[in-house]
Amino acid sequence: MAKKPVTFILNGSERATFAEEGLNLLEFLRRGIGDLSPKYGCGQGTCGACTVIIDGETHLSCLTMAVTIEGRKVETASGLANGKVHPLQEAFMEHFAAQCGYCTPGMLMSAKVLLDRNPAPTRADVIEAISGNLCRCTGYEPIIDAILATANMRRLA
Amino acid sequence: MRVESYATLAEAARAMGPDAVFMAGGTLVMRDVNAGTSASRIVRSADPVLTEIRSTGDGVSIGAGVTMAQALANRDLAYLSSVARSVGGPQVRNMATIGGNIFAHHPYGDFAVALLALGARVVLAGQGAAKPLEDVLRERGRSSTSPIIAAIEVPRPRDPRAFAFAKVSRIKPKGVSVMSIAAHLPREGGRIRGARITFGAMGPTPLRATAAERVLEGQGLDAATIARAAQLACDGLDPPTDALASAWYRREVAGTHLKRLLEKMERG
Numbered sequence: 324m325a326k327k328p329v330t331f332i333l334n335g336s337e338r339a340t341f342a343e344e345g346l347n348l349l350e351f352l353r354r355g356i357g358d359l360s361p362k363y364g365c366g367q368g369t370c371g372a373c374t375v376i377i378d379g380e381t382h383l384s385c386l387t388m389a390v391t392i393e394g395r396k397v398e399t400a401s402g403l404a405n406g407k408v409h410p411l412q413e414a415f416m417e418h419f420a421a422q423c424g425y426c427t428p429g430m431l432m433s434a435k436v437l438l439d440r441n442p443a444p445t446r447a448d449v450i451e452a453i454s455g456n457l458c459r460c461t462g463y464e465p466i467i468d469a470i471l472a473t474a475n476m477r478r479l480a
Numbered sequence: 481m482r483v484e485s486y487a488t489l490a491e492a493a494r495a496m497g498p499d500a501v502f503m504a505g506g507t508l509v510m511r512d513v514n515a516g517t518s519a520s521r522i523v524r525s526a527d528p529v530l531t532e533i534r535s536t537g538d539g540v541s542i543g544a545g546v547t548m549a550q551a552l553a554n555r556d557l558a559y560l561s562s563v564a565r566s567v568g569g570p571q572v573r574n575m576a577t578i579g580g581n582i583f584a585h586h587p588y589g590d591f592a593v594a595l596l597a598l599g600a601r602v603v604l605a606g607q608g609a610a611k612p613l614e615d616v617l618r619e620r621g622r623s624s625t626s627p628i629i630a631a632i633e634v635p636r637p638r639d640p641r642a643f644a645f646a647k648v649s650r651i652k653p654k655g656v657s658v659m660s661i662a663a664h665l666p667r668e669g670g671r672i673r674g675a676r677i678t679f680g681a682m683g684p685t686p687l688r689a690t691a692a693e694r695v696l697e698g699q700g701l702d703a704a705t706i707a708r709a710a711q712l713a714c715d716g717l718d719p720p721t722d723a724l725a726s727a728w729y730r731r732e733v734a735g736t737h738l739k740r741l742l743e744k745m746e747r748g
Contacts (some may be wrong), residue, residue: 374571450653
């Protein structure tokens with residue numbers, strides 16, 4: 324496969340590199356850039372483990388062609404902690420919202436976009452927001468609690 | 481594999497061939513790329529017509545590259561919001577396009593089921609007049625070169641209560657469809673005129689349930705008419721057996737789901 328130049332913003336810093344045509348964004352981030360936070364689950368768009376934020380919207384990085392992010396802003400879970408862990412990460416730990424942890428980076432991305440857009444979500448809003456992310460350990464309840472707790476904490480702060 | 485990008489849809493249409501596939505949102509094409517089973521050339525285009533949404537008197541012309549999320553955010557497409565919301569999770573809705581849905585094989589392709597019930601017409605890149613969606617679905621996969629869809633013209637129901645959609649799924653809140661059903665039942669003087677009932681996952685493409693349509697034509701939605709339509713729901717359909725349900729199960733339950741949808745429409 325031919326390589327093409329790609330310039331984009333990853334978690335606030337500009338990156339200029341090359342990506343093979345046809346390579347998906349997940350593989351590109353993990354192997355090309357070394358950001359291991361987005362996870363490979365199904366490669367079919369079913370599980371949401373590879374969820375990243377592109378220009379403020381959640382996208383499945385396994386179904387995104389890497390060369391299409393030219394000039395765009397990409398956020399991953401590894402960009403959440405800034406000196407100290409992000410309030411969502413704190414709440415996930417507090418509420419035991421991770422068991423094996425494989426779905427967690429994707430869950431965090433979906434939760435972040437939800438709270439950025441809707442600071443006071445209902446339980447139903449949270450369920451809808453993470454409906455594209457599968458978790459096979461927790462039964463979802465601790466994750467929903469953690470996201471609602473983060474929203475509540477922010478309102479009190 | 482090679483990726484080709486063209487400024488205009490006309491150029492992209494000329495570049496299509498038996499060895500090429502057109503990629504919009506990527507939710508279908510990238511699955512094949514990841515599995516190593518995609519066509520050897522992937523054709524793309526950033527033509528702005530793909531993302532236009534235009535009101536046209538009695539309907540809306542939707543660019544084929546409009547995503548489910550963009551459709552949900554557009555007031556002119558409010559009558560399709562329950563359909564767009566039923567597709568995927570948020571990530572898929574941010575990526576999957578209306579045009580791509582027409583090429584989706586079941587258990588995907590719920591949006592096309594609604595478009596078929598509304599009598600949508602499809603504008604193909606580099607071709608003149610719009611074609612009925614029915615024809616495009618019938619030809620899907622039959623010719624060696626797949627067409628590129630530029631836009632979909634969707635009539636707006638005069639009475640919003642004349643249109644209804646249901647997706648039957650085993651998983652809450654989101655799962656792929658065991659089947660999906662759309663009904664457009666415009667009334668004249670209380671009688672249904674131009675009934676259209678469509679099913680997804682009940683054949684190789686979204687299909688019209690013509691026997692049920694004939695039962696409803698000229699009638700109101702009384703209990704006896706609904707029961708007769710439900711009885712004939714599967715007439716002429718060819719449901720598949722897959723990991724979600726057997727053909728037998730789909731035949732058993734299709735009538736019941738159609739009955740519930742029609743009863744809900746009648747209750748308003």
